[in-house]
Amino acid sequence: MEHTLQIYNTLTRKKEVFIPIHSPNVGLYVCGPTVYGDAHLGHARPAITFDLLFRYLTHLGYKVRYVRNITDVGHLEHDADEGEDKVAKKARVEQKEPMEIVQFYLNRYRKAMEQLNVLPPSIEPHASGHIMEQIEFTQKIIDAGFAYQSEGSVYFDVEKYNKQYHYGKLSGRNIEELLETTRTLDGQIEKKKSVDFALWKKASPEHIMRWKSPWSDGFPGWHMECSAMGTKYLGEEFDIHGGGMDLVFPHHECEIAQSTAALGKETVRYWMHNNMITINGQKMGKSLGNFITLDEFFGGSHPLLSQAFSAMTIRFFILQAHYRSTVDFSNEALQASEKGLNKLLETYARLQKITPSATSTIDVSGLRAKCEEAMKDDLNTPIVLSHLFEASKAINTVADGKASLSAKDVAELKSVFKLFVEDILGLQQTTKDNTQHEAYQKAIDLLLELRLEAKRNKDFALSDKIRNELTTLGFSIKDTKEGFEWSL
């Protein structure tokens, strides 16, 4: 397996050559959603970023086990204050089971991901289905001497851990500084130090998700599920752990501490973090209330949106920026993405119809290598797209009859576009399903044949009528040298 895929490791703050522990197998763990509300644009970013990584690693020949967890524990309280959502409110009023809420939003999450063409992970473990593993993991940390009990809860002893290991290595913090800058919060009297974090929390009376444990009726700490489930499915040492940049501290920092304390060694080799999506320069997030849900994009039902945007437009929009940069959302930016994506996909469709010539007048040989090179440079999708757009220009020139391509070159282009556009970037024609019915296609073709005939007879009133009415119905009609093209 000859390649030099470089990925940026948050742990070392530089790009590193990716070398799997047990090639050709690769273990990939990504922090998934907390399913208590609809997924918003911010959720699409890690899903697409790591979907891209999953697809690319697979393309390189690796056998990837991709684990993406579902957080459905610990944060669902009876008095949840995220009451704006009607369904959640209704569920609360109707005293629904928390698992009903979880299932409801998980179904919606999966549907949104499918629309974004995000491949399902290999394993999607629920935190609630791994309480035993989390209890055992907590016990290991207690046995190792890095945790203590207090009032039925179990806390991680960060100071003690830091004497032997380095707490803060991922986020670049030091413990002294943390002790100084940490805000005072309620309920911290149970903890020895403010930097300590909960491994197991005793449930307050209103907390409806609770399990029995050696310490109390309660629930696992937030960071515990990833340590327990990651090592369960990927082993005590695995290759890549991903997630949003906002999870670096404290979530991933604590995860490292937990796993190192329990196992005596580093669990994760490469930490990868996608940056945030911003809106007016500010992070789009639940707590700020400035998020737009994916369904709102798909339906165009948000005051900031002038129209509906397809899932593919969202995907393309995200891939147009490098995953470690912030990307600023705006209606205008999405409109630009929509047009760019259409251009790329239309060119791809046009490529299928190109008639090869004896020789090529343009050079297309370097495209594959250039795209590979960009991908291997820490998944630089904007560069991949720029190469594809340059190739698009060449393809359109040929389609215009101003240049020619040999059969071999046409085949190469088809192959490269299929690989990068479809298989790796995961971009596809959204309206495919609607236009696949042969009879339907032929009916439209027939109408346009009639229009062409009318044009030949200079009956422009009729030809314009056909075009205008089809346009009103949502069709886009383009005349070409040979005849016409249409799309919905």
Place this chain on the structure above:
RNA sequence: GGUUCCUUGGCCGAGUGGCUAGGCACCGGUCUGCAAAACCGUAUACGGCGGUUCGAAUCCGCCAGGAACCUCCA
């Protein structure tokens, strides 16, 4: 306040020392009955001030502006 990071043309967004990224928008042209699409071409850039260098958007310093994180909050 602390830590880390960012500031590129009208908009989005690559690029870490020298060679036009790309997309959208704009303008001019080709094509077309018209339109759309496509193609060709022009223009607009590197927050400010200094420094290093033959040469800096790219390295260093200062200043200005902005962001993320600073623990149960998801």
